[in-house]
Amino acid sequence: MTIDTIIRQGNLIDGQQQIDIAIDKGKIVEIGKELKINSRQTIDAKGCLISPPFIDTHFHLDAALSLGNPRMNESGTLLEGIQLWGELRPLLTAEEVKKRALAMCRWSIAQGIQAIRSHVDITDSRLITVEALLEVKKEIAPWLTLQLVAFPQDGLYRSEGAEKNLLKAIDMGVEVVGGIPHFERTMSEGTRSITTLCELAADRGLLVDMHCDESDDPLSRHIEALTYETHRLGLQGRVTGSHLTSMHSMDNYYVSKLLPLMAEADVNVVANPLINISLQGRHDNYPKRRGMTRIREMRDFDINVSLGHDCVMDPWYSLGSHDMLAVANMAIHSQQMTALEEMRYMYETITTHSAKVMQLDGYGIQKGNDANIIILQASDSIEAIRLKAIRLYVFRFGEIVAKAKPLVSHLNLNGNTFEVDFKSKNIE
Numbered sequence: 001m002t003i004d005t006i007i008r009q010g011n012l013i014d015g016q017q018q019i020d021i022a023i024d025k026g027k028i029v030e031i032g033k034e035l036k037i038n039s040r041q042t043i044d045a046k047g048c049l050i051s052p053p054f055i056d057t058h059f060h061l062d063a064a065l066s067l068g069n070p071r072m073n074e075s076g077t078l079l080e081g082i083q084l085w086g087e088l089r090p091l092l093t094a095e096e097v098k099k100r101a102l103a104m105c106r107w108s109i110a111q112g113i114q115a116i117r118s119h120v121d122i123t124d125s126r127l128i129t130v131e132a133l134l135e136v137k138k139e140i141a142p143w144l145t146l147q148l149v150a151f152p153q154d155g156l157y158r159s160e161g162a163e164k165n166l167l168k169a170i171d172m173g174v175e176v177v178g179g180i181p182h183f184e185r186t187m188s189e190g191t192r193s194i195t196t197l198c199e200l201a202a203d204r205g206l207l208v209d210m211h212c213d214e215s216d217d218p219l220s221r222h223i224e225a226l227t228y229e230t231h232r233l234g235l236q237g238r239v240t241g242s243h244l245t246s247m248h249s250m251d252n253y254y255v256s257k258l259l260p261l262m263a264e265a266d267v268n269v270v271a272n273p274l275i276n277i278s279l280q281g282r283h284d285n286y287p288k289r290r291g292m293t294r295i296r297e298m299r300d301f302d303i304n305v306s307l308g309h310d311c312v313m314d315p316w317y318s319l320g321s322h323d324m325l326a327v328a329n330m331a332i333h334s335q336q337m338t339a340l341e342e343m344r345y346m347y348e349t350i351t352t353h354s355a356k357v358m359q360l361d362g363y364g365i366q367k368g369n370d371a372n373i374i375i376l377q378a379s380d381s382i383e384a385i386r387l388k389a390i391r392l393y394v395f396r397f398g399e400i401v402a403k404a405k406p407l408v409s410h411l412n413l414n415g416n417t418f419e420v421d422f423k424s425k426n427i428e
């Protein structure tokens with residue numbers, strides 16, 4: 001029997017080395033050492049890391065690549081970003097949103113991302129963002145799985161018509177209920193929005209993902225209400241709190257009560273280190289808070305934490321290339337999680353933990369799963385994060401959909417030549 005493809009001599013995330021992976025008809029059919037199987041195509045992984053694809057659990061495809069339009073965010077704050085997006089929103093057309101989103105998706109695929117949870121702003125009653133992203137979702141599905149969140153950017157109650165628009169977006173096919181309780185007019189309105197939105201999700205059998213406590217205010221405690229509603233409505237495992245930056249500034253005693261409740265309700269958490277580290281603490285002088293949620297502490301309670309890129313070149317963030325390894329890299333730095341097992345854990349936050357957040361079936365390098373695989377120019381997961389390693393191959397359903405040349409620099413120093421790939425500690 002001859003199968004489609006064998007990837008030979010790669011390393012797996014769990015540390016196994018020199019592993020072959022056999023792929024046929026879009027599926028992983030065998031994994032093992034020195035497989036004796038014939039294939040039409042052989043890829044020599046040469047000791048590089050074979051990984052399941054990256055997943056971005058928090059993104060804004062409707063805003064991505066809009067940087068500078070209609071102007072730049074001068075203060076660099078979250079609030080000016082929201083204001084700026086409000087200026088751009090009435091100028092948007094479905095065609096323009098779709099064009100930008102598709103261009104962004106091509107970057108994502110090249111970066112080895114194969115699933116994105118994208119929030120979609122439903123504030124504008126024309127709902128052109130929803131229309132555009134539903135079309136993008138359908139068109140890009142062969143290469144990239146999109147999950148859309150109905151997101152009331154300016155508040156469910158604070159923004160006129162948002163509640164009606166949100167329901168309409170869900171009827172149009174958006175599958176996750178979003179919210180932004182800290183941006184409502186008062187704390188109590190924020191809590192009320194959480195109750196309404198969670199009840200809606202429970203009624204319709206939908207998932208929930210809220211921008212929650214994206215603030216430096218230690219008294220922004222909407223995660224408590226979100227956890228309570230998750231428990232009350234039996235939504236365990238189906239609810240995500242995104243950002244949770246106020247937890248950075250919260251009273252430690254309060255957090256010691258909060259975390260076990262979050263664990264009990266099986267609430268997922270998405271941290272967005274690139275954005276949180278840039279936007280939070282902007283109102284502080286020195287010492288300056290950095291506004292990252294408490295990943296290490298949540299890990300101790302077995303709370304499922306994943307990471308999001310959140311923004312690429314939009315009103316909130318001028319940088320980025322949708323590189324989830326850059327996100328994990330920033331998380332390690334900002335959380336000071338530099339122990340070897342902590343860095344390995346961080347790789348999980350952009351892969352397996354994210355699959356749990358999005359409830360993706362059949363994710364991972366396992367026999368019988370879809371052959372969705374990336375090969376990185378790195379020997380292991382820590383090296384991948386260190387180097388923000390090149391995605392040498394991206395497989396989707398067994399087909400190579402992206403390829404890149406290895407990064408090697410050729411030096412000539414007074415006639416002595418060297419090859420530098422930053423991969424090994426070779427000092428000869």
Ligand code: FE2
Nearest residue numbers: 060119211310
């Ligand atoms: Fe966001």
